[in-house]
Amino acid sequence: MSYNPEEYVDSKFSLKDVLEYREVFESVDVNRNGFIDYDEFAICLQSVGLRLTQGQMRRMAESIDTDHSNDISFKEFLAGLRKSFEIANEDEDLWIAFCNYDKNKSHYIEADDIKALLATMGERISDEDAEEMVRIADMDGDGKVSFHDYSALIKSMQEETSVVPSKHN
Numbered sequence: 001m002s003y004n005p006e007e008y009v010d011s012k013f014s015l016k017d018v019l020e021y022r023e024v025f026e027s028v029d030v031n032r033n034g035f036i037d038y039d040e041f042a043i044c045l046q047s048v049g050l051r052l053t054q055g056q057m058r059r060m061a062e063s064i065d066t067d068h069s070n071d072i073s074f075k076e077f078l079a080g081l082r083k084s085f086e087i088a089n090e091d092e093d094l095w096i097a098f099c100n101y102d103k104n105k106s107h108y109i110e111a112d113d114i115k116a117l118l119a120t121m122g123e124r125i126s127d128e129d130a131e132e133m134v135r136i137a138d139m140d141g142d143g144k145v146s147f148h149d150y151s152a153l154i155k156s157m158q159e160e161t162s163v164v165p166s167k168h169n
Helices: 015-028 038-047 054-064 074-101 111-120 127-137 147-161
Strands: none
Touching: 015 038, 015 074, 038 054, 038 074, 054 074, 074 111, 074 147, 111 127, 127 147
């Protein structure tokens, strides 16, 4: 199978990027057949600096394995990198928003943080209301909102508010 790196260059990946990612891909393609398995795919993602959960990596590998061969070609690998970078950017945006709430830099959002943020916007809420907001967002029940709690809440809200276009005939 011949490989022309220029055919993979696009707005996301320069020629230098493609060559670097090919080197990573080939370094884990131990049998040199031009394909990597799902575990090797996870190693590749980690080697280019992406930190996803095992579940995220597995789901991504399954979603980009378009021929359902349980092996990933270089083309499929690049598609996976594109998707990984989109996820990483989304999580980075959530982290920035989370940090805006975390006024005392404790790495948790607590009732006082919510009250302080709302006060800067001219909104006043009671301690009870702020504590109730924390209880709603607190997925693990520890009394405060971690980044994981916050991220899960925001993503579930985005899914609930996603508008699916209706088909009009």
